[in-house]
Amino acid sequence: MMLSPAQFVSGLDSNCPSNLGFLAYNWYTQISWYYSIKGKQLHALSLLPVHFNLICVITYLGGITSGNIFMGLLLGFGTGGVIVLNTVAAWTSWATNMPEGYGVYQFFFFGWRTLSPGWHKFFLLWQIADSVTALTCLIAAIAGAIYASTDYHEESDDGKMPWWMRYPAIPLGTIVILICFWPLILWTELIVARNHVESATDWVAVWLFVAQVGAMLIPSCSTYLGCFRRSS
Numbered sequence: 001m002m003l004s005p006a007q008f009v010s011g012l013d014s015n016c017p018s019n020l021g022f023l024a025y026n027w028y029t030q031i032s033w034y035y036s037i038k039g040k041q042l043h044a045l046s047l048l049p050v051h052f053n054l055i056c057v058i059t060y061l062g063g064i065t066s067g068n069i070f071m072g073l074l075l076g077f078g079t080g081g082v083i084v085l086n087t088v089a090a091w092t093s094w095a096t097n098m099p100e101g102y103g104v105y106q107f108f109f110f111g112w113r114t115l116s117p118g119w120h121k122f123f124l125l126w127q128i129a130d131s132v133t134a135l136t137c138l139i140a141a142i143a144g145a146i147y148a149s150t151d152y153h154e155e156s157d158d159g160k161m162p163w164w165m166r167y168p169a170i171p172l173g174t175i176v177i178l179i180c181f182w183p184l185i186l187w188t189e190l191i192v193a194r195n196h197v198e199s200a201t202d203w204v205a206v207w208l209f210v211a212q213v214g215a216m217l218i219p220s221c222s223t224y225l226g227c228f229r230r231s232s
Helices: 004-011 019-038 043-047 049-063 069-101 115-147 151-155 163-194 203-218 219-231
Strands: 106-109 112-114
Touching: 004 019, 004 049, 004 163, 019 049, 019 069, 019 112, 019 203, 043 049, 043 069, 043 163, 049 069, 069 115, 106 163, 112 115
Parallel strands: none
Antiparallel strands: 106 112
């Protein structure tokens, strides 16, 4: 989430497929969540997908930018697909995983609460609002990807954004995301600590993340092509 603004900037007017790493990471993590939900392995973590559903569908839009229409379409529809999967996973968790925690799972909401049928209905209203937001972001993902790879690309031909602009976008974007979404981090950690949740580290996700950051930091292909043309 914290790198999504920098990811958005790095893809603007860039012919490198760096945002494919962002998309691959999102698909991998969402598929992992979905299979864990289907296997009823989340336990108290089943309280989280409804919150992730709201935050992720917004930050996923950071990976839709590209400098050409072919990559733009791939990123747009790929991001739309992971938004749909994210929403399906959250609904599945609400319907099949949460009821198992009645009277057991605890979460913080103006004080500590214990999951009950009444609170389950509260999460239902939250999930409905998330689904409306997801539909809006699904449309924005496809339309935004097409605009970034066509209209924006044509408008910026005379003054391309320097590739090094992504570096200040990393700390600045991280600060903005933390200011906006710090309750997610706090709420997640409170649930993990209160319900004594433990799980192993997913090293595939870790290395996908490392590869994504590395791809984001390298100069764009358009930079190298421009240097080659000038030298020729």
